[in-house]
Amino acid sequence: MAQHKYEVVIGLEVHAQLSTNTKLFAGDSTSFGAAPNTHVSPITLAHPGTLPTMNKEVIALAIKLGIALQCDIAPLHYFARKNYFYPDLPKGYQVSQHTNPICNGGFVTINTASGEKKIQLNRIHIEEDAGKSLHDLYDTHTAIDLNRAGTPLLEIVTEPCIHSADEAFAYITVLRKIVRWLNVCDGNMEEGSLRCDANISIRLKGETTLGTRVEVKNLNSIRNVKKAIEVEVDRLIGITEAGEKIKQETRSYDADNNRTFSLRSKEDADDYRYFPEPDLPAFEISTVDIEAIKKTMPMLPNAWQTHLVNTYGLSLYDAAAICIDKADAEMYERLVTLTNNYKSTANWLIGPFRNYCIDKQTNLSEFPLNETAMADIIMYTDKGMVHYNVASTKLLMAYIDHPNSNAAALAQQLQLIQENDTDALSKWVDEALAAMPDKVKEYKAGKKGLIGLFAGQVKKLSGGKADMQTVNKLIESKLSS
Template identity: 55%
Template sequence: MEYEVVIGLEIHIQLATRTKLFSGDANRFGNSPNSLTSPLVLGHPGTLPKTNKAAVALAVQLGLTCGCTIARENYFARKNYFYPDLPKGYQISQHTTPICLGGAIEITVDNQTQTIALNRIHLEEDAGKSLHDQYKDVTCIDLNRAGTPLVELVTEPVIFSATAAAQFVTEVRKLVRWLGVSDGNMEEGSLRCDANLSLRPVGSKTLGTKVEVKNLNSIKHVRKAIEAETERMTHLLQKGQIIRQETRGFDAQTETTFSQRDKEEANDYRYFPDPDLPAFLLQEDWIKQQQIALPILPAVAQKKLMEEMGLGAYDAAQLCDDKLVFDFFQACVAAGGSPKPIANWITGPIRQYLNETQTGLSVFPLQAPQIVAMIQMVEAGDLHFSQASQQLFRAWLKNPTAHPKALATDLGLVLVKDNHSLEKWVMEVLAEMPDKVIEYQKGKKGLMGLFVGAVKKKSKGSADPLQVTALLEEKLKK
């Protein structure tokens, strides 16, 4: 029998707030273990939580972007379970009243657009982190992450391949970064994915037994884990065995999944409304303010670049892959640059530099007007693109306060255009190659490149090649 996999994803997204969801502790990554805690996070008696309004705003902005219905009346519940990284003995989460209901996100797989329906987006606090690799026989606990604001984005079971699932996570990461909701750094745990899988006979509408694979922390792992678990479940069914509902992990070394525990049901967590947190009501005017605060979305931005600025689909897609890149492009256009050359610079030399240095545009040394000034020097014929991108650009990155014209002059990159100097070099080259001149005049026109190259060498690369070519053609006619 042939089976198909049905996938639903739960994506945990840490919100980019200054403080935690219910306390004033700093929300940062990379601090020394257990340095960002407080009596509230540690579950000390007598402490009272207070909801972070900024986290609510980010959740609503994400929901509005995804076309969700925003719940006006919201509650928090206690999800009760015992684990070393949860000092309170419960996690504060939204259970029956998610802040965002429904919605959808579009993805493209094999040049086909798919609409992935969402079930909900809800707010909750993160747990701490168990560290198993610090000591051989000891698990350490770091509670810096405990209380960090999260949204959990839950899809309907409408994904039917590992490739589509990986693409969906990619699209979500791009979206939250674009909105500024989260940095989306999976390697730091800012975005984590749980995949719920079941198999059913092809053509059937009935879902099979669900297995959850938890804590997938890279796009590659999402795809590999789903592929591995699909293969395992298919093998069981083909042997006539049953699939047990359970929670599994993914071993990246062996690219296999392993059993962790039986899958819990909602009633296992004994949810009940948190008595320390009153309901919060979202006013219509406030929701409208969040809508107004949203930036232009990637698909709209891409269409704008193509229709209003004449860019091709590839360039537009590259520029809209990251909000900082799009904003930098817009700033360059506002500074007087032409769209196509700007796109070429951003997707070429600038991206190469950022990849080499493993940095982003947020710390890029040059400002948009400086890039435009360099582009305009090339357009004016003052220097070659190759010289600008390989020499002037690199030198300017090391000395960003320098004036580009002066820097190019110091480097000997400014093209010489005065006829007196050019004619002198041309005549010297022709005098040094009398036999080649005769061959050219007899019809061997391919020698023009040799003459131009010789002039460029004599001028140390400073001769304007267009004017040199014109002068050579004029002299070689005689």
């Protein structure tokens, strides 16, 4: 196939909306979902005589991400004007650090089929967002919402070192986790607070010169990043194989039809006529500032995973599952101080507790039981009083409905306590074996896997209350006699 002849070269630009309450140069709110054009002020609207004022929290968040990604933090900074006309850009220019980024270099480590790979970063810079053009509200007009204008962004730019849609998918996944972990950005791609532009080119394998690049703009989900790259690579290869010339352009992705379409020819840096922003003073970041921010940094995901493995003896799988979210990892640390059972606590957190949250479209920080109650059900199940499957469904839901009760009382009330009496268990085992004489013969003839069938029947007869460990021993004993 033609695809095997080519190497794909991808560079990604991720725009992360910072978790500040106000905009980059004005006191307008950055909260999502307000009525159009209500989070605006004369500064956002670029009224004559208004002047911007720097939001210091933005600088701190940029430094925090730069430290986490092993970047070099530049000491001296100024902003520049990036000039272009678009209806949702009130000033007619965008204030950006493009020519003087706050962070240089750095990397994001991803896992690939071939092992770990470091995705090298070119830079991270601060800039303000534009407004939003809405093309589908009216048949003959475009609506403009300037609530987003002036919102602080970090643009995180990779080197052209990504060579597949799968690598791009892995990179965005890890980067999103890190910005959420640090509370730099909420990572909500559906709301537009994390957006990705993909610069894509192809070249024959063995060549070193980059091919003509095409930029696919404003990809708003990790899945769409992957799909857009795949479909655009196929398009570029098709153009090349047909002997045609690839045009440098900006395109968009239509997820409904899984295709890209042209928006405009691609501007180069010269087209933007960058020059220093005269209304904002230059500023300096000292080593003292950087060290102070370092002291506030949480343990990063990979380090936290290692800590869970080394401290609590968890498997790497369990540790990684717990560290999907920092709030989950923090909850685990608190729960194990109450339960003292590291593995069971992990099982409950990444199993029943998280599954409940997924079903209710919420998160563990909003779980309906407090941590004392969560620990209670974990410890009660550990005692063997209730089977885990019963506890994680019936008992858990009963506890959620009656949060002021306790696991022991609810289990007694609902008759969920596991039956350990050998006489009662033996009776159920006899009934199960008597109901399946043919299967008993097959088991004795060598089909040892049938023990699961017998055990399942006992579980059914007992209403899920039988102690299955004892049941299995009784079945084996009776069938061997």
